[in-house]
Amino acid sequence: MSPQPLERLISFSNHFRRPLLREPGATPHKEWFHFCVLSPGLDLFINYSLMEAEIPGLPAPRESARVCVLVRTDAGWDGDVDTIASHDTVIRRSGIDATFGPSRMRFHEGAFELTAKLCDRPIELALTLVPLTMPLMRPNTPLEAGPLHWLVVPRLSARGTVRVGERTFPLDEAPAYHDHNWGRFRWGQDFAWQWGFALPTLPESPYCLAFVRLCNRARTSDLGHGLFLWKGGVQRRIFREGEVQITPRGWFAPPRPSTAHGTGIAKFPRPLALLAPEQRTDVPRTLDIEASARGDFVRCRFETEDLAQIIIPDDNDFGITVINEVRGRLVMEGEVAGEPVEMEGRSVFEFLSHG
Amino acid sequence: MASGGGSFTGFLLRSMGLLRVEAPAAYALMCARLAPRELSTSVDGELCPLQFAAESVRVLAASVAPSVEVQTTRRTILDLVDARLTLADAVWDERLLLRGGPADLIAFHDGFTAWLHGAVRSPSFPDLLRDYRAGTPGPIHEQR
Structure with a gap:
């Protein structure tokens, strides 16, 4: 069966934009895939990012992969930002598919499949997010050093499980949001x-x-x-x-x-x-x-x-x-x-x- | 220097070595702000006196005439790192004892802030912190 238009559109437009070659002197590339799930009893923020930064003594910017998971329950906020070693990070060239250590994000058969496991906090998740709306791309907003690009899929339906400590939150048709941002800039x-x-x-x-x-x-x-x-x-x-x-x-x-x-x-x-x-x-x-x-x-x-x-x-x-x-x-x-x-x-x- | 094994001295010395290599601007700023002072740290009774010069820091065999004395515990350090405690609360609650003249204490605050800015920008600091938390040894960068 051929992919549906929505699946095809996301597959063609939402891929990683990270540069294959790092140019000396180039403004660092930043890119992140952001997801939010707002369900009764649990709000969830998941962010997979690739951030280049200039390191003293290195001729070109160095890329760091990070996974950020924040949860908000009736017990308050929990979460962390994990930096993933480069040898544990795999960004596949075809499709939307990336492994960040014990976490993974991919777009497969019309849905985002997200897994995440934090290193130092007892938070783990496995979710499938089905897009319900067409994406919107807003490219080329000029920043000081270069343009910032934004692709948004504002409404998805999430199902799966999130574990926070001893508690497990099953999700079924939970409202969710996604965007993807990339560009060249420096924080600050x-x-x-x-x-x-x-x-x-x-x-x-x-x-x-x-x-x-x-x-x-x-x-x-x-x-x-x-x-x-x-x-x-x-x-x-x-x-x-x-x-x-x-x-x-x-x-x-x-x-x-x-x-x-x-x-x-x-x-x-x-x-x-x-x-x-x-x-x-x-x-x-x-x-x-x-x-x-x-x-x-x-x-x-x-x-x-x-x-x-x-x-x-x-x-x-x-x-x-x-x-x-x-x-x-x-x-x-x-x-x-x-x-x-x-x-x-x-x-x-x-x-x-x-x- | 023979200390290690997850000790505070090992943590501190590794941190200085990493800072110098991975965040040299922060290292230079820290030294500039703290020179020419001697800083005496004590964590759970483990002493580590440091002498700051304009562009470097070295460990002293023994404390001579510290401008600033800092006394705390490993528990307090980890509570600070894990945001269970703010610096102000730590001082207010006497879990972090600071002794020195006003100008020296301000210099310590500014130098410590420079150290923090370097720490959060150094790629190797998460591993260093993990080792300290776990009490495992790591390579120590000589600072003498």
């Missing part, structure tokens, strides 16, 4: 992003959305932004640039540490918390996104509920980049082509900050 350059997606609470709701804003570090100048709306399996409406108004309101106050020596905000990898001990963030309490053009309009409000931080050492200097992984709820209303648009659902946003 003059950019930041605000990105998010929302999936409906009701499975029968046809809508889902993704949002991205790329801007400078001070967030005073936009490099590009867009609000992307899907209905069923296809794109329904895209609002771009001047059609989108973004309004952050307030600051999210993380709950106080519940124990005498609790560190409050969960930070990963944990040793990096020594360089980013702050318990305050500049994550907004709510983010309003309003888009309108040619008679269509959409209004969204994202409300922050909880967050964890992924901390990345900057490439250029001794700064750090903090990726706030923010869980929340999103409500959307509007009208597209004369048809009312409504959705209420779970949502994840990322807000970058720097230290």
Whole structure:
């Protein structure tokens, strides 16, 4: 049987972009496959990445493979960022298929098959994610050193199991999200992003959305932004640039540490918390996104509920980049082509900050 | 230097050697911030005095006149690494004892921060930390 159009489209567009040859002096290549699963009782973040960095004394950038798994249960956040040795990393040239030590990601027979096993935390998973929407590619957003490319499959259905310590979470038709990003840049350059997606609470709701804003570090100048709306399996409406108004309101106050020596905000990898001990963030309490053009309009409000931080050492200097992984709820209303648009659902946003 | 076997001295000396090779800018910054001070560390009673110069650090056979004394435990170090404890809480709760003049303590903080920035950028540090956590020996880079 020939592959379905959706399977064919993902197979042809979502492959690894890592360079086969490393050029001396080239800006380092960064690439990651990101997955989120939002199920009752368990939110899951899985990220397989290949990050080049310049190492003193080496003529060309060196690539590091990492697997990041974060889980959020009623017991709080857990997870880690594992660096995988190069001899344990296999990126296959054909298809979408990569082994990162004990973890693997591949696209096979129309579905993403993900396995992950953390080295130092008792977290293990085996999932199959079936895409429900067509992918969208947004290439060539210019950063300081080169373009950043983004391919998103905003709605998938996940099944499988996740083990966290002694607990096993079986998943069946859990809402999920995927994107793939690649480009040439150094952490710490003059950019930041605000990105998010929302999936409906009701499975029968046809809508889902993704949002991205790329801007400078001070967030005073936009490099590009867009609000992307899907209905069923296809794109329904895209609002771009001047059609989108973004309004952050307030600051999210993380709950106080519940124990005498609790560190409050969960930070990963944990040793990096020594360089980013702050318990305050500049994550907004709510983010309003309003888009309108040619008679269509959409209004969204994202409300922050909880967050964890992924901390990345900057490439250029001794700064750090903090990726706030923010869980929340999103409500959307509007009208597209004369048809009312409504959705209420779970949502994840990322807000970058720097230290 | 004969120490090793997952000891703090072994961990510290390996870390300095790795930093010098894999994160030389951080190593240089650490030395610049701490020179010309003597730093005396004690972890569970295991002493390791270090003498910082502008571009290098060496181990002393015995502590002479430390500008900064640091006293803590292996448990506290691992709690810090695993984010179960912040540096501020460790000091506040007297699990990390620091002694020195204000300028010397600020220099220690700045030098330690440079060490941390190098540590998180050095590819070999995860293995070093794993060895320390497991108490297994590793090669020690001579610092004398």
